[in-house]
Amino acid sequence: MKIALLCSGLGHVVRGHEVFARGLFELLADELDITLFKGAGPELPRERSIPCVLRTAAELDHIRPCVAPKWADAVREQERTRIEHETFAWACMGPLLAGDYDVVHCLEQEVCNILFDNRHVFRRTPKIVFSNGGAIPAARLPRCDFVQEHTERNLAQSARDKAFMIPHGVDARRFRPGLDSDFRQRHGIGADEFVLISVGTVCVNHKRMDHVIREVAPLPGVRLVIVGQENGETPAIVALGRELLGERVVFTKLPHAELPQAYAAADAFVLGSRHETFGIVYIEAMAMGLPVFCTDHPNQKDIVKEAVFVDMNQPGALTAALRDTPRERLAELGRRGREIVEQHYDLELLKRHYLTHYARIAAAPDSLPAYTLGTRLRANLRNAVRRTTGLIQG
Template structure:
């Protein structure tokens, strides 16, 4: 069984989505014949770097969007992702056609649609699997044979008959309590200081890092660590942090393998998101033995299970939770969080589920269209409509 794992963002951006791709490839590498197709970085054994126009490419700086100012930035980002995905998918076709893969596992919607629409080019038709990291509802899913969902809530909204559940996971041997860290010493943080950590893109939208800054700033003597990719909002959020917290706030970026050393410097984890389709950082923090304070959304309640759940849309909610929860309660939540991760999100446990699903998918029937009288009639009807439209257009001219 040969598997191709496709992630156009890997090597171009750093988010939980790309962490998932890298972790899955590493997890399965000694048990499955898997090849990683990534959008950037360096070539490596069983890793293809596929040419594409990255979403953060300078040539896209002049993207023209016709939309309300309220939505213009989000639409522009969607266009950037579309361009990256589509250019990546077409460039990946040749090595995919030559690779004789049984399963092609896609992590981006645009990539999945293009690969699925070109299945007829393959000598042996592969099965197309889509990982629905964005919690896309059934009506908007890309064309594919199977869908992986990461939570029970997302599964309930997914395509019936071809969806299955395998949650995100975490390397419990990398992220664990007791990691030795000199991060506090490096940044002159007192050993007895109360330290809050938040991991995610330093942006106003979605991760709402400005909210986290304001809420933690109200806690006397508390320190805040913000770890994440920079965005167009980062400079303003950094300025806000320095104005409100001075030297008590630290912004940093680290490689994923070094992240445990930063978690180990903290006492509690929080995220300002109102909703996350999953949130790998939650389970990373829990695996480190950190208590989690997060949104009261039912998806996060189902994932975190035991944490402090608040209405993060309300000013003062995070401040109150941090101020009113005693240290012993936080410590107990951290201990239970680690146990929850070992039971539900340990990658070594999830590995068996992935292998079983890949085997079932690879052995499933192929769903390529075949020529039938029904297809012929449908094709003739479409051709007649197109011919009539051309005739009407010609008469109008």
């Protein structure tokens, strides 16, 4: 059984999406014939770096979306990502055709659609699997053979005939309590200071790092560490942090391999987003034994299970939770978080589920469309319309 795992952002973007792809590849590399297709980075054993137009390419700086000015920046970002996905999909076609894979596991919608629509060109038809990291409902799913959902809540609204559920996981050996870390010393943080860490893109609209800064500001005994990738909103957030927190805030960007060092320097974890489709950083923090301050959205309650759940829409709610939650309660949540990870999210625990589902998917019947009376009638109708249009246009 041969597996291709495709993620265009891997190698140049650091988000939960790419962390999942890297972690899944490393989890299964010793068990399966699996090849990782990525958008950038060195060619390593069983890793293919696929040349494509990256979302950060300067050649895309001229995008002019036909939308209202207030939406222009957001649409430009969407267009950059779409172009990366589509050029990545077409560039993958040659290696995929040559590789004769049984299963092609895609993390992007556009990649899924292009490969599924062209599956008839393969000598042996691969099964196209979509990892639904964005919790897309059934009506808007990309074209594919199977859908991986990551929560029971998302599974309930997915395509019932295609969907299966395996949650995101964390390497509980790398992310564990008690790691030695010099992070505090490197950033001038005292050994007795209470440190709150937030990990994610340093942005306003989703991760809401500005909200966390405002909520921590009234608490003079709290140090805030923000670790994440930058985007266009980052400079304004950094300026806000310096204005409201001064030296009490640390901004840094770390490779994922070094994140445990940052978590190990913290006393608690927070994310200011109102909703996450999963939120790998929650379970990373829990694996480290950190108590979590989390949105009270039903999806996060189902995933995190035990935390200080906060109405992130309500100004002052996070401030009150940070101020009023007893330290004994935080210590208990930290212990329970580690237990929950070991019971539900340890990658070693999830490995057998992937092996079982990949084997089932590889053995499933091909999904190529059949030539039937219906397809014949539709083809005849299309041809008639085409001929009529040609006659009208002369």
